[in-house]
Amino acid sequence: KKVGVLISGSGTNLQALIDHSQDLRKQSAAEIVLVISNKPGVQGLQRAEKAGIATKVINHKDFASREDFDDAIHTALTEAQVELVCLAGFMRILTGGFVKKWNGRMLNVHPSLLPSFKGANAHKLVLEAGVPLSGCSVHFVAEEVDAGAILVQECVRVYPGDTEDSLSERVKAMEHRAFPQAMELLAAGKASLGENGKIVWHSNS
Numbered sequence: 001k002k003v004g005v006l007i008s009g010s011g012t013n014l015q016a017l018i019d020h021s022q023d024l025r026k027q028s029a030a031e032i033v034l035v036i037s038n039k040p041g042v043q044g045l046q047r048a049e050k051a052g053i054a055t056k057v058i059n060h061k062d063f064a065s066r067e068d069f070d071d072a073i074h075t076a077l078t079e080a081q082v083e084l085v086c087l088a089g090f091m092r093i094l095t096g097g098f099v100k101k102w103n104g105r106m107l108n109v110h111p112s113l114l115p116s117f118k119g120a121n122a123h124k125l126v127l128e129a130g131v132p133l134s135g136c137s138v139h140f141v142a143e144e145v146d147a148g149a150i151l152v153q154e155c156v157r158v159y160p161g162d163t164e165d166s167l168s169e170r171v172k173a174m175e176h177r178a179f180p181q182a183m184e185l186l187a188a189g190k191a192s193l194g195e196n197g198k199i200v201w202h203s204n205s
């Protein structure tokens with residue numbers, strides 16, 4: 001399956017997806033064919049170029065509306081014959097129209113154990129809540145932010161004295177395991193999004 005990855009920054013999750021898909025021993029069903037960033041000059045673009053993957057910068061500031069921006073992304077993905085989309089640190093909210101077009105074919109990694117701690121500052125909320133466990137969640141993207149069906153989760157301990165930096169570093173190590181696993185499940189047809197919005201597991205694949 002041809003995969004498109006949307007990024008906004010450092011791209012360590014993108015790197016994990018690239019390493020997985022290009023590891024010949026893994027015989028991955030996923031082939032990353034395009035990386036799109038909404039921000040120019042980010043490290044994720046260099047990671048893609050180094051891996052020989054096509055890149056595009058589609059800057060949301062160049063568009064009059066969210067819909068126009070999302071349409072430009074949809075066009076680029078379609079032209080590259082992308083079949084699955086991974087949001088890897090992509091920090092723009094996508095419109096309902098775009099999400100509908102990619103329903104069941106778009107994954108995001110969120111740095112908490114959803115449904116707890118949704119939103120853009122998950123680690124801060126985790127530390128404020130004083131919970132002993134956190135982790136990451138790879139979920140299908142639904143119109144409601146961070147609310148789609150969860151495909152893979154990995155957990156980590158939260159330690160006294162943890163900061164957002166120390167926690168995010170520990171969680172990211174798990175993201176780099178969980179996201180490639182989820183992408184493979186979807187690309188290989190082992191799991192899919194059911195009509196009722198729940199995960200369907202396919203035994204014969």
Ligand SMILES: Nc1nc2ccc(CNc3ccc(C(=O)NCCCC(=O)O)cc3)cc2c(=O)[nH]1
Binds near residue numbers: 099108
């Ligand atoms: N419709 C839909 N789209 C998404 C876009 C990105 C992400 C990644 N996680 C994200 C979760 C939250 C944010 C956020 O609140 N950013 C500040 C506002 C930025 C802006 O104005 O756009 C961004 C990405 C998830 C979703 C999702 O679950 N559903």
Ligand SMILES: N[C@@H]1O[C@H](COP(=O)(O)O)[C@@H](O)[C@H]1O
Binds near residue numbers: 008010109168
């Ligand atoms: N969505 C969140 O944004 C961060 C992206 O990091 P990177 O993949 O760009 O290094 C990750 O922590 C991910 O959970």
